[in-house]
Amino acid sequence: MKKLIIGNWKMNPQSKKEAEIIFKGIVSTAQKQKNADVVICPPYPFLSIFQKTKFSKISIGAQDVSVEQSGPYTGEVSTKMLTSVGVSYVIVGHSERRAMGDTNQIVNKKIINALKAKIIPILCIGERHRDSSGEYLKFIKHQLHECLANIPKPQVSKIIIAYEPIWAIGEKAQREATPEEFTEIKIFIRKIIFDIYNSKLAHNVMVLYGGSVHPENSAEFLVDADGLLVGRDSLIPKKFDLIIKSVK
16 A cells, blocks of 8 residues: 655645745655655645646645535535545644534534545544543544544545644644554554444555654654655655655
């Protein structure tokens, strides 16, 4: 199975010209990498820039999607809008979207909408705090059960799960997570999917790491991770290139 490297640009850059420059800077390395697929998730206004991309190794993803299909929902973006500009992946349940009000139930609806539109959902899960008594495991289990509610077996293998420990992300991070901590969570995620569905699905679902990934730690996480969800460094072609190259 190839590794999957996803770049989440968040609310960056601030112009179409900058977006094009960053994208072109990533292309050469992504095209040469045989062991990884690359997905770039730019802000909505820049999605159409890459609609007719000829780079087979790079796919385009969106950073979010609406639970609605159309209608009077100011500021929302539907799955049909996304597919019309070549989007094949979408991030759902990112910690920053959850902080803005997305519940597990809303994330679940977004996953179902994406799957119906044949868009691959990248489901983000992760705890805000890591405690010594294991309560964080109960939190992750609860997230998965509610986010995967009513999703039939044939659809589950199409979902990508990205673990993002919130306590290890951003300027207020307590510390960086370790590859060993990710491995623990990956095993736990597969166990939950096994309990809900079966062993085949538990084995086939891709589990990515997405907590402050950078060139210095990417190779270590890729030993066990099926891929990476990269934030800030995906906007710096030289650093993102190094992360892509760390796939062995």
